Amino acid sequence: MRSIWAGAISFGLVVIPVKLYAATEQRDIAFRQVHRKDGARIQFRRFCTLDGEEVPYSEVAKGYELPTGDMVILTDEDLADLPLVTAHRIEVLHFAPAAQVEPIYAAKSYYTEPDPTGARAYVLFRDALENSGKVAVAKVALRQREALAALRVREGVITLETLLWPDEVRKPDFSFLDEDIEVRSQELKMAASLIDTMTEDFDPDQYHDDYREALEAVISAKIEGNDLVRPAGLEAAEPKAQPADLTEILRASVAAVKSGRDSTPKEDEKPAKPRTRRKASA
Numbered sequence: 001m002r003s004i005w006a007g008a009i010s011f012g013l014v015v016i017p018v019k020l021y022a023a024t025e026q027r028d029i030a031f032r033q034v035h036r037k038d039g040a041r042i043q044f045r046r047f048c049t050l051d052g053e054e055v056p057y058s059e060v061a062k063g064y065e066l067p068t069g070d071m072v073i074l075t076d077e078d079l080a081d082l083p084l085v086t087a088h089r090i091e092v093l094h095f096a097p098a099a100q101v102e103p104i105y106a107a108k109s110y111y112t113e114p115d116p117t118g119a120r121a122y123v124l125f126r127d128a129l130e131n132s133g134k135v136a137v138a139k140v141a142l143r144q145r146e147a148l149a150a151l152r153v154r155e156g157v158i159t160l161e162t163l164l165w166p167d168e169v170r171k172p173d174f175s176f177l178d179e180d181i182e183v184r185s186q187e188l189k190m191a192a193s194l195i196d197t198m199t200e201d202f203d204p205d206q207y208h209d210d211y212r213e214a215l216e217a218v219i220s221a222k223i224e225g226n227d228l229v230r231p232a233g234l235e236a237a238e239p240k241a242q243p244a245d246l247t248e249i250l251r252a253s254v255a256a257v258k259s260g261r262d263s264t265p266k267e268d269e270k271p272a273k274p275r276t277r278r279k280a281s282a
Contacts, residue, residue, distance in 0.1 A: 001111075005142060007088035009112070009125065009151070009158070016122050017115035018090070020142075023159060024109055029215055039229030079144065090149065090160060095134040101150050105163040112151075112158045126158050 003019035033042040046055045062079075064072040090112075114122035129136060129151065136151035140160065148163040222228070 003113070004110075007090060007140075008118075009090045009092065009122075009138075011092045011125055011136070014121055014125065016118040016125060018112040018118070018122070018158075019115070020160060021111045021113065022108075023111045027209065027212060029212060029219070034231075038231055040231040090138050090140045090151070092136045092138045092151070094137055095129075095132065096137050098133060098135050098152070101135050101137070101163070104169055105148075107147070107162040107164055110160045110162075112160055122158070126153055126156070129153055129158070 001021045003021055005020040007018065007020075009016040009018055034040060035042060046057070046060065047053065048055050062074045064074065066072065112122075130153040138149045138151055138160075140147055140149050140162070142162070148165060150161045150163055152159050152161065
């Protein structure tokens, strides 16, 4: 794994140097948008809506639109001056019962690895945290944005789970919550009995992404049937020995494609979504 952040866990007067690693990964099969007729990749460009000119990436800035339509343009210098005291520190604010940090707040999970010089302090903090049955509520800045976070222990490693801010979690506003819906005691007992009957330990290894496996099978069938399209101008590559497992074939394909990414559109070059007006702040 490759670390994405280096800093320290600040726990009282204790400072534990650590690195962060993404704890999860998406296994979705990635598609490219192509021309159905010839298989050539679809390319996206940035255009100014005022003069129709193509805008190079170096001239693209962040803008905050006001209800009047006026735009506040922010520069890199503006953003650099923002306070990010947790830029290189996971600052533990306090500890809380694990059940109080509800799953709905969870955003993304990371593993922490201690620097060799801080391994003993790391293990001490890990064991104390695990024995307490609590989570450490903290703040951390990742990619120029400060986030609320929770530190937990999983398989001997302190994990950092970034959390949504309270105002990012919507309040449930449904009419049935205000209705007086009666549930009979016998129905409740039968429902509880059904839950007991269907209760078993959670073993994540017994679940599989059936859709992805089926999609891999479709792609494999097309590869085996030579149902391929070679866009004009694409040089033929030297045939390579491929592993028998389709998942490995697809991974090898992804690795081969990476070398040509410079000529493909980046994430922020996708077509712009329809503009929506921001409401004025209260």
